[in-house]
Amino acid sequence: MELFRSHVLVCGGTGCVSSGCQKIINKLDEQLKKHEMDKEIQVVKTGCFGLCEAGPIVIVYPEGAFYSRVEEKDIERIAEEHLLKGRIVTDLLYKDAVVDGQIRSVDEVDFYKNQTRVALRNCGVINPESIEEYIAFDGYKALGKVLTEMKPEEVIDVIKQSGLRGRGGGGFPSGLKWDFTAKAQGDQKYVACNADEGDPGAFMDRSVLEGDPHAIVEAMAIAGYAVGASMGYVYIRAEYPIAVERLDIAIKEARKAGLLGENIFGTDFNFDMEIRLGAGAFVCGEETALINSIEGKRGMPRPRPPFPAVKGIWNKPTLLNNVETYANVPQIILKGADWFSSIGTEKSKGTKVFALGGKINNTGLVEIPMGTTLKEVIYDIGGGIPNGRAFKAVQTGGPSGGCITADYLDTPIDYDNLIALGSMMGSGGMVVMDEDNCMVDIARFFLDFTVEESCGKCPPCRIGTKRMMEILDRITEGKGEADDIEKLERLAENIKVSSLCGLGQTAPNPVLSTIKYFREEFEAHIHDKKCPAGVCQSLLSIVIDETCKGCGICKKACPVDAIAGEKKLLHQIDQDKCIKCGVCIDKCPFRSIVKQ
Amino acid sequence: MKSIQELEQIRKAALEKVNIRTDRKGTRIVVGMATCGITAGARPVLMALVEESKKRNLENVTVTQTGCIGVCRLEPIVEVYKEGEGKTTYVEMTAEKARKVILEHIVNGKVVDEYTIGATEK
Numbered sequence: 001m002e003l004f005r006s007h008v009l010v011c012g013g014t015g016c017v018s019s020g021c022q023k024i025i026n027k028l029d030e031q032l033k034k035h036e037m038d039k040e041i042q043v044v045k046t047g048c049f050g051l052c053e054a055g056p057i058v059i060v061y062p063e064g065a066f067y068s069r070v071e072e073k074d075i076e077r078i079a080e081e082h083l084l085k086g087r088i089v090t091d092l093l094y095k096d097a098v099v100d101g102q103i104r105s106v107d108e109v110d111f112y113k114n115q116t117r118v119a120l121r122n123c124g125v126i127n128p129e130s131i132e133e134y135i136a137f138d139g140y141k142a143l144g145k146v147l148t149e150m151k152p153e154e155v156i157d158v159i160k161q162s163g164l165r166g167r168g169g170g171g172f173p174s175g176l177k178w179d180f181t182a183k184a185q186g187d188q189k190y191v192a193c194n195a196d197e198g199d200p201g202a203f204m205d206r207s208v209l210e211g212d213p214h215a216i217v218e219a220m221a222i223a224g225y226a227v228g229a230s231m232g233y234v235y236i237r238a239e240y241p242i243a244v245e246r247l248d249i250a251i252k253e254a255r256k257a258g259l260l261g262e263n264i265f266g267t268d269f270n271f272d273m274e275i276r277l278g279a280g281a282f283v284c285g286e287e288t289a290l291i292n293s294i295e296g297k298r299g300m301p302r303p304r305p306p307f308p309a310v311k312g313i314w315n316k317p318t319l320l321n322n323v324e325t326y327a328n329v330p331q332i333i334l335k336g337a338d339w340f341s342s343i344g345t346e347k348s349k350g351t352k353v354f355a356l357g358g359k360i361n362n363t364g365l366v367e368i369p370m371g372t373t374l375k376e377v378i379y380d381i382g383g384g385i386p387n388g389r390a391f392k393a394v395q396t397g398g399p400s401g402g403c404i405t406a407d408y409l410d411t412p413i414d415y416d417n418l419i420a421l422g423s424m425m426g427s428g429g430m431v432v433m434d435e436d437n438c439m440v441d442i443a444r445f446f447l448d449f450t451v452e453e454s455c456g457k458c459p460p461c462r463i464g465t466k467r468m469m470e471i472l473d474r475i476t477e478g479k480g481e482a483d484d485i486e487k488l489e490r491l492a493e494n495i496k497v498s499s500l501c502g503l504g505q506t507a508p509n510p511v512l513s514t515i516k517y518f519r520e521e522f523e524a525h526i527h528d529k530k531c532p533a534g535v536c537q538s539l540l541s542i543v544i545d546e547t548c549k550g551c552g553i554c555k556k557a558c559p560v561d562a563i564a565g566e567k568k569l570l571h572q573i574d575q576d577k578c579i580k581c582g583v584c585i586d587k588c589p590f591r592s593i594v595k596q
Numbered sequence: 597m598k599s600i601q602e603l604e605q606i607r608k609a610a611l612e613k614v615n616i617r618t619d620r621k622g623t624r625i626v627v628g629m630a631t632c633g634i635t636a637g638a639r640p641v642l643m644a645l646v647e648e649s650k651k652r653n654l655e656n657v658t659v660t661q662t663g664c665i666g667v668c669r670l671e672p673i674v675e676v677y678k679e680g681e682g683k684t685t686y687v688e689m690t691a692e693k694a695r696k697v698i699l700e701h702i703v704n705g706k707v708v709d710e711y712t713i714g715a716t717e718k
Contacts, residue, residue, distance in 0.1 A: 005646045005659050007616055040646060061617045062658045086629045086661025125617055135603065136610035144600045258597040266598045 004042040006083065009059040011124060013048030013210050014203070014242055015364075016055040021045070023072045024056055031079035041083055047211015049124035051111055053363035054094055059106055059124075066106040068094035111362055114381050116343065118351045119167075119204075119327035120367045123211030128246045131253040134214040140259055142333035143218050146225055147265045155226040156182060159329070161337035163349030168194055168285070168322030169400065169426040170502075171348070171415035177319060180309035181227040184317035189229035191220050191273075192313060192320045194290060195236035195243070198282040199398030200449060202429035204353040205323035207365050209236070209243035212327065213250035217273065219326035221260065222333060224271040227319045232273035235290050237280045248275060282399075282453035286501045287320050289455065300457045301501035322427070324353055344370030348414035356382050358431035359389065368413070375409040378432055389434040393517065397426030399446045399453075400506030402513025403439065422513040424506070438535035439518040440525050444472040446510035450503065461504030464495040468511060477538040480526030485515060534595050537580045541596050544571050548592040554584035612655070622656025623702060625649075628673040630664035636671035637690065644691035645674070648698040657702060670716065676701060685713040 010016075010025050025043060032038040049057045054068035058078070065088045067078065074092055081087045090098055096109045106112060117123075126133040134140070146155050160175025181189065193216060197205040209216060220232040236244055251273060254260045262270045276294045283289045284299040291313050293299035312318020328350060332340045341349045348370040354377065357363050361383030368377060374394060378384065385391050393403040402423035404411070411417050415425050433442065451469050456462045468491050471484050492508030499505045515522060524530050531539040544554070550568040562578040565571030573584070573593075585593045597603060627633065627642045638661075645659045665673045670687035674694065677683050684707055686697060693711055700708045709715055 003613055003646075003650045004616075005642075007614070009617070040643070062660050084629065084661075085631070085634065085663060086627070087663040126614070132606065132610040133614055135607045136614045138607070140597070140603055141607070144597075144603050148600055264597060265600065265603075 004040055006041045007061045008041060008043045008083070009046050009061065009124065010043060011047075011049045011055060011057040012045035012128075012242075013052070013055075013123075013207055014240075015048065015052035016057060017242060019055045020072070021056040024058065024070055024075060027072050027075040028079065031075055032083070035079060035084050037079075037083060044127045045129075046126060047123040047128050048120075048207040048365055050115075050120065050207075050365040050367075051094070051362060052365065053361065057094075057124075060088075063088060064106045066094045066097045066109060067092050111364070111366075111381055111383070114372075114376060115367050116351050116369045117367045118331055118343075119208055119215075119324050119353050120211065120365065121331070122215065123207060123365075126212070128211055128213055129249050131214060131250070131257055131259075134212070138334060139214050139330075140218055142330035143221050143225075143259065144265050146222050146333060147267045147269055152182060152226045152228065155222065155333070158332060158337045159226070162332045162340040163337075163344075163347075164325065164328055164332060164340065165348065165415060166322060167324035167328075167352065167427070169397065169424060171425060174321060174325055177309060177321070178223065178226055180307070181229075181317050181319040184310050186317040188231075188314075188316050189227055190313045190316055190318040191224045191227065191229045191232040192290070192294065192308075192318055193220055193232070193234040193236075193326055194285060194287070194320055194322045195234055195240075196278050196285040196290060197240075197323070197427060198237070198280070198285050198453075199400075199427055199429045200446075201357045201431050202355045202398060202427050204355055204365065204428045206240050206243050208323050208327045208353075209240070209247050213243075213247040214254065215327050215330060216247065216323060217250050217254050217260065219329035220273055221264070221271045222329055223319055223321070223326070225269055227317075229319065230270050230272070232271065233276050233294055233313065234273065235276045235278055235284070235294055237284075238277040239280050244275060244277065251275070281455070282449070283455040283501070283503050286503055289501065290320070291318065300455050301503075303500060324428070345412060345414045347416055352413065352425065352428060354428045354430045356430050356432070358395075359385050359434040359437070360432040361386050370414045371412040373410050373412055374404065377413070377430070378409070382432070385432065385434050389436060392433045392435050392437055393439070395423075395431040395433065395442065395446075395510070396429065397424040397506075397509070398429045399449045400424060400502065400509055401426045401429075402509045403433075403442070403517055404513075405517045422509070422516055424509070436533055436535070438476075438531050438533035439514045439521045440472065440476055440531070441533075441535045443511045443514040444469070444476060447472060447507065450507040454503065454507070458498075458500040458504060460495045460498040461500070461507060464491055464499075465504070465507050467491055468495075468508065472511070475522065475525045476531075476536040478525070478529045478536075480522075480529075482526065484526055485519070485522055489515065540580055541575055542573055542578055542580055542582070542585065542593060543596055544573060544593050546570065546592075547590055549590055551589065553587050553589065554593060557583050557587040559583065612653075615655075616658065622658065622679060624677040625657065625659045625702075626662045626675045626677070627659070628663070628665040628671055628675075629661035630668075632664055632668035633671045633673065636668075638672035640691040641672045641674060641689045641694045644694040645698060648695050649702075652698065652703060654698075654702060667713070670713065673713075678702075686711045687713045687716050 058067040156178045164174040165171040289299045289301040308318040353367045454461045555563040562574045672689045674686040
């Protein structure tokens, strides 16, 4: 590694890759060569900075200048003005980075100021493909510490005392899980990492693997030592090519450095790991289905007990944790259980990463201490709802979770509070909805996902969710029947208690919670045949009001010839022909066409 | 990896390369690099400052640039912000002078009076 006077960090997370960061890196390299600065300035491709909405993001150190939505054409200016002459290009900075003409560094921006980054601490700071950079920020120090100074039981005690709970959604105390696996009898044990992140809108685990893959390698080696396993598997979906590639590089580099393999740190501890690619079935995020899939079998769950801690991969005791859970482990070992348990609430310790999406200004990845309120996340960090629309609900926990309404925005986020509200932490998707979202449609969206993803092994999930889906379909089509809500509720309860695995047991949650908080919206669909948010196509009619000048533009634009009318006279829409595409609304110069 | 010591060595070496990205307190050396500075020869000065700090393994020293400081006729200008000390402005710098500033001012803590704006403007 060379010493450079300035570092230009370019976000290389999936979000920024799609918005063109590679072009920016190429252009930067070209410009640095042109100005003969390539020996003094280093360009580093990092993991996700979190503020995906403002991507591609470029940060220049030592100034900490935070450029957002950078385009290829901006690079010439950044190179000539900032890198060569030292004049920060103010108009390209992130809007929040300039206050009263003063340039603030990246840590002072509102979006980051209110966050506590533990699992994401290296994301956007280091080059994920360089083991040296990980080591520079205390990487593998925790592994060295446990191997040379601690007994396996002591490691488990630290994890227990820290209060760390599973970040995959269930919230099971991690220390207990480690303890069970350590105490289970077996000649061979395994450590596995669940990176099969499948909730719509969730990308926390992907970002950790893309931005800080060595943290997972290190944590799994620590876990291997604690429970007595010599082999680890990371189960990750093939849809995450960048994460897979960087994790693969990390494993190879760790092997080369002797941090995986035999006699690590001169001790008699041996540990190695491999990647297993999943084909992207949601059910494979369920632990027993995941284990089947690792073994090369069809990804279907089996009844528990026996739990994986007793009978896991190849029927051997297996410790299975989620990516984010592991990402916390090295920090807990280094800074101590007391440090970790000082963050968060009484029963939920530490931080949680959320993927913030939907109707929100700062779409992206945030990490907050447990106990932060929903309001702080949505308004202070997320920057509120765009276009001045009103907040309606926030969906957490993806297809297993539920909606939380404005009345509960002051609720501190932790495992137990969210469950009490009829939602759940889940893996950390947080989808914000405004008044333009129809809650029946949202319930239908999430149920549609679980119907598709149900593996089909047990009838309550396979058939039950399908029946619920049919009821929701007819409600949104204006054919809802008087007792549909009760039918949905009864089905939901039955599916919850009788399904084999977590997928079915939680699948009805989005429907139940929307009924709980937005019953009147369901009733409006069923009894009045109206969709108050104006989303459900079948319940809408598009009409032309008296302000129509008879210009005929809408008539020409209509793809199905549903509009009739003489020139300069009031036009009319044939409701039987109309497909509610809305083209006429966009075309009308007098705004005379409205949805009803 | 055979020992903690080995890891620590790698860590120290690597940290030097990347700690520019952490929030650091310490000495900031700023070079005026607007058009005026560059024409007057600020780039060799900047490079000399970087090389000299690198050679002497100076931790907590950041070399950075800024725009026009205002007294273009005295460029290249170098300003040193040392913790607990005010700002020192050196003017009409050269690579040679820059090396001397690193040695005398940054390492030995003695301001090189003869290069400062005060001395030149008497």
